[in-house]
Amino acid sequence: MSYNLSVKILVYSRYVNVVDYLSHLAIKYNQVLFEINDDSGFNNHYPCLDNVLVTYTNRVGHDQSYLQLLGSEQKVDYGYVISDAVILTCEMLASILARIQDGSALYVLSCKSISQFDIYWFVTKTGFIVYKAEYLKTLVIDLPNFPQLNFLSILARNDIKRISVQVSMMDNKKSYWIENMYNVWFEDFSYCLEKFMPAESAKIVVRRHAIMNKFFTIPNLFKWGIMNTIKAFNYYLLK
Numbered sequence: 001m002s003y004n005l006s007v008k009i010l011v012y013s014r015y016v017n018v019v020d021y022l023s024h025l026a027i028k029y030n031q032v033l034f035e036i037n038d039d040s041g042f043n044n045h046y047p048c049l050d051n052v053l054v055t056y057t058n059r060v061g062h063d064q065s066y067l068q069l070l071g072s073e074q075k076v077d078y079g080y081v082i083s084d085a086v087i088l089t090c091e092m093l094a095s096i097l098a099r100i101q102d103g104s105a106l107y108v109l110s111c112k113s114i115s116q117f118d119i120y121w122f123v124t125k126t127g128f129i130v131y132k133a134e135y136l137k138t139l140v141i142d143l144p145n146f147p148q149l150n151f152l153s154i155l156a157r158n159d160i161k162r163i164s165v166q167v168s169m170m171d172n173k174k175s176y177w178i179e180n181m182y183n184v185w186f187e188d189f190s191y192c193l194e195k196f197m198p199a200e201s202a203k204i205v206v207r208r209h210a211i212m213n214k215f216f217t218i219p220n221l222f223k224w225g226i227m228n229t230i231k232a233f234n235y236y237l238l239k
Contacts, residue, residue, distance in 0.1 A: 003033040003051070004097060006076040006133070007088065008069035010062070010126070011038040014084035017170060019046060021088045026052050029093055036071055038198045041160065055130040066126075066147040070136060079136070081148070082127040095165040096130055103130045105159035106151065108208050109167050120205045121212050123151050124189075143192045145184050152196040153164070181224045184230040185210065 011018055018036070026034050026049050036054045038044055039061070046054050053074070057065060069081055078100050093111075099107060107130040108114055110120045122128040126148060135154045139195055143149050186206060192232065193202035210232065221229050 001050075003077070004031045005078045005080060005093075005100065005130075005234050006033040006035050006071070006072065006074060007039070007083045007093075009034065009084065010065050010069065010081070011036055011084045012040055014069055015040060015044045015172060017087065019044075022047050024053065025088060025090065025093060028090065029097070032093065032097070033074060035069060035070050035074065035075055039065045045156055050057045061195070062145075063145065063147050067141060070147070070150060071111045076131055076133050079133050080130045085170045085195040086127040090163050092167070096135060099161065099163045100130065102161065103132075105157045106130070106154045107161050107163045109163050109165050111164055111166050112160060117205065117208050119151075119155065120193075121209060124150055124161055124209070127169070130163065132172075138195045143195065144190045145188045149192045149196070154191075155196075180228075181215070184234075185213070185215070186232060186235045212228070 007185045009018055015038070018239060022034060028045055030051055032051065034052045036046060036052070037057060038054060039059055041059050043056060046052055055068065057068070066081065071081070072079075078096075080096065096107070096109075097131075108128070109128045110122065111119075114122070122203055124146065128149070129151050131151055135157065136150060141147075189209070190199075190202050190206050193205055197205075210216065215224070217231060224232070
């Protein structure tokens with residue numbers, strides 16, 4: 001069977017949230033395929049429906065779980081990858097299904113208008129991009145900490161639309177990259193961006209992203225630690 005949309009869900013620690021919305025959304029939207037990668041290490045139970053597919057991995061981590069969902073061989077028109085922190089609603093699915101009828105290559109979920117640089121911000125956030133599945137058949141796997149940047153291969157088509165919808169999230173846990181802020185958001189992010197654009201353009205995106213992420217606010221500077229802070233300032237000011 002072919003589906004209009006595949007909602008690809010990364011599950012790690014918020015299983016209850018996912019089952020809560022699946023119990024009614026999967027029945028109401030039978031034209032949507034719900035593909036789950038459960039990396040919690042537990043055999044959690046999900047609704048037994050034809051449009052709910054579950055694979056279990058044992059804590060292989062965010063990157064490998066993400067790539068496994070992106071590489072799915074299921075017949076779908078569009079894909080939408082979310083984490084288990086996203087609170088999926090009927091309104092969100094209805095808005096996405098209505099908008100993808102125009103057949104564009106990529107959609108950004110945002111209530112506000114977006115600029116070209118904003119797109120790079122949204123691509124790094126799980127749950128804000130809907131993509132045409134046929135345009136993402138070849139994956140660039142070597143993207144440490146940023147498998148979602150595979151979507152940048154679609155940007156060259158210049159066929160990007162906005163879906164005006166609010167993405168609601170559960171309270172965030174402590175980010176895994178807190179102690180490695182510089183390595184993740186400056187070195188790895190820059191390295192991955194350069195797979196899709198010139199180095200100078202990548203540096204501009206990294207600098208802008210640091211500002212949007214509020215890396216240089218006083219509270220966050222205390223979180224990162226002195227060495228991360230010094231390295232980040234050097235990158236921002238000197239590179």
